[in-house]
Amino acid sequence: MSIIDRRSPAQTAGVYVILVAFCIFAAFPVYWVVLTSLKSARDVFKTAEILIPVRLNLSNYATVFKQYQIARWIEVSTILALVSTFFALIVGILAGYSLTHFRYRGRHVLAVAIILSYIIPKGLLFIPLFLVLNQLGLVDTFLGLVFAHETFSVPFCTWLLYGYFKTLPKELVDSGRIDGCSPLGVLTKILLPLAAPSVATAAIFAFTTSWNEFLYAATLITSSRLKTLPLGIAGFLRADSYNWGPMMAAAVIAIIPMLVLFVLLQRYVVQGLTIGAVKG
Amino acid sequence: MPRRVRSDTPLLRSIHFEQSTFGVFLVIPLIVVLPGLLLYPMISSVLVSLQAKVIGSPGRYVGLGNYVELLTKDRVFLEVFVNTVIYAVASVVFKLILGFAAAIFLNERVRGQNVFRGWILLPWIIPTLVVGLMFRWMFDQTGGVLNFLILKMGLMKIPPAWLAENWLAKGAVIFANVWRGFPFFMITILAGLQSISPELYEAAAMDGARGGQRMRFITIPAVRSVILVVIILSIIWTFNDFELLWVMTGGGPSYSTHIFVTYAYQLSFEGSRFGYASAVSLITTPLLVIFILLLLPRLMRDEE
Numbered sequence: 001m002s003i004i005d006r007r008s009p010a011q012t013a014g015v016y017v018i019l020v021a022f023c024i025f026a027a028f029p030v031y032w033v034v035l036t037s038l039k040s041a042r043d044v045f046k047t048a049e050i051l052i053p054v055r056l057n058l059s060n061y062a063t064v065f066k067q068y069q070i071a072r073w074i075e076v077s078t079i080l081a082l083v084s085t086f087f088a089l090i091v092g093i094l095a096g097y098s099l100t101h102f103r104y105r106g107r108h109v110l111a112v113a114i115i116l117s118y119i120i121p122k123g124l125l126f127i128p129l130f131l132v133l134n135q136l137g138l139v140d141t142f143l144g145l146v147f148a149h150e151t152f153s154v155p156f157c158t159w160l161l162y163g164y165f166k167t168l169p170k171e172l173v174d175s176g177r178i179d180g181c182s183p184l185g186v187l188t189k190i191l192l193p194l195a196a197p198s199v200a201t202a203a204i205f206a207f208t209t210s211w212n213e214f215l216y217a218a219t220l221i222t223s224s225r226l227k228t229l230p231l232g233i234a235g236f237l238r239a240d241s242y243n244w245g246p247m248m249a250a251a252v253i254a255i256i257p258m259l260v261l262f263v264l265l266q267r268y269v270v271q272g273l274t275i276g277a278v279k280g
Numbered sequence: 281m282p283r284r285v286r287s288d289t290p291l292l293r294s295i296h297f298e299q300s301t302f303g304v305f306l307v308i309p310l311i312v313v314l315p316g317l318l319l320y321p322m323i324s325s326v327l328v329s330l331q332a333k334v335i336g337s338p339g340r341y342v343g344l345g346n347y348v349e350l351l352t353k354d355r356v357f358l359e360v361f362v363n364t365v366i367y368a369v370a371s372v373v374f375k376l377i378l379g380f381a382a383a384i385f386l387n388e389r390v391r392g393q394n395v396f397r398g399w400i401l402l403p404w405i406i407p408t409l410v411v412g413l414m415f416r417w418m419f420d421q422t423g424g425v426l427n428f429l430i431l432k433m434g435l436m437k438i439p440p441a442w443l444a445e446n447w448l449a450k451g452a453v454i455f456a457n458v459w460r461g462f463p464f465f466m467i468t469i470l471a472g473l474q475s476i477s478p479e480l481y482e483a484a485a486m487d488g489a490r491g492g493q494r495m496r497f498i499t500i501p502a503v504r505s506v507i508l509v510v511i512i513l514s515i516i517w518t519f520n521d522f523e524l525l526w527v528m529t530g531g532g533p534s535y536s537t538h539i540f541v542t543y544a545y546q547l548s549f550e551g552s553r554f555g556y557a558s559a560v561s562l563i564t565t566p567l568l569v570i571f572i573l574l575l576l577p578r579l580m581r582d583e584e
Contacts, residue, residue: 007388015388019396022382026402029414029459032425036417045423095310102303110307110314115579117318119513119572123520123541124565125318127548127558128325134335151317158310183302212407214523219549230409234527237413244417251410258405266398273404273464274471 037248060249073232081210084149092157100165117155148216153206164198201272329558346559364539371457379465404463412527415456446536472506
């Protein structure tokens, strides 16, 4: 519902102009990165053609795949995001079901603990997490990375699914039980099909956050075969003169999966974004 | 295995008992994860902050020594503290203004609302690390697009080295943070706006309330709670915005874009002073506790 009443054509035009301005603001840096990634090394610094696409080619992408281990980084990032999302979903689904449809002591404390763990920032966690994983001999291992990623995936998934399961009526569980489902059967046969959109939201968010994660990778990983995509891309900055072309090509490669997920599943993404602040 | 239940029989109680046990069983993974990956590290962080700790050797207990050094001797810490406040406050203010404005205009009846909304969300889906690289390149002195435009329009003869000067660098990182973060404000505030019942506006219009009055008496009160939650979450995230700063400026020039989290990283992973670095990151805890106390009742509102 609008604030402006009975918009005049001029006001309507104004609304569109402002929205388009926002769109340009949002898209321009991305356009600039894509454009840079498609320029040859000679053209990257040629300012006269800086905004206009001319002599575009894919040489930077070829460079990235030939001279850097980007295929390996993508592989590590993908497997890491899939594995950590999978475990977070299992923990979240079981805990969400348990906390909302069973009665036992301490479940309210757990509900608060989930929110607290969601709010605890990485900035507080990254040093002690490194020290703990170091004691366990898990620094510079894939398992250590998975553990680190669960620190944000599990709280988010659990909280989101807990919030959703809470909205499902208890009668659903009761009738399922009376019809002869086991407690686990109620979850898999009745509740999960209903919760599928929320599970999708949780999965998208956990996957995206894992895919984008950099700080834990930077603190935990030293060997090149375990580098994630963000860690690998950050490595472009180490050299004395930056190769902006290949670097931006690698950046575009990191953006593409997120863009595809977003375009295909925008509804779930929006739902997940607003759940923290608006729900309840 | 089918079971018939009558509500007043002991059988019901036994089912509930069985269910509760099963419920506890289901929550075990969470009970393992939360203390193991969050509580234990947090406690050990406090303990480490009381030590002079280097990797590979057991820490030496120094009591509050790290905190005393931090607050009395460390000049850099003072600068980092001021930077963190400037960075967080300025970023959040601009994100709120832009996000609120975008939400208001998106909430107007427009064609292609979903396209506009999705488009404006674009910055939010770019990996933060990439955002940092992106703006590092845009603000680049010789090849960056910003200086190209400045030269082209003849605004300056010699355009500035944005990321090499104290206040320019501060402004640049704030700009990048705002660009990346305002869509979150936009989308949550928009969701808040959309939950306002149209009848409220119609009734107000009938009573002769103008646009400005409707904004003040209906819109703002309705989204105030949402905005508060978004602001607090955003402050917490901005305080911990390691990725963006680390790749964009590395905290430089000198220490002018270092905030707590980058400083703690530098002290620990580059300087190997883990105890001292833990103290640096824990110093923000009282503030975090205040934020959590403000947030909890709002996030738990639908609890019994």
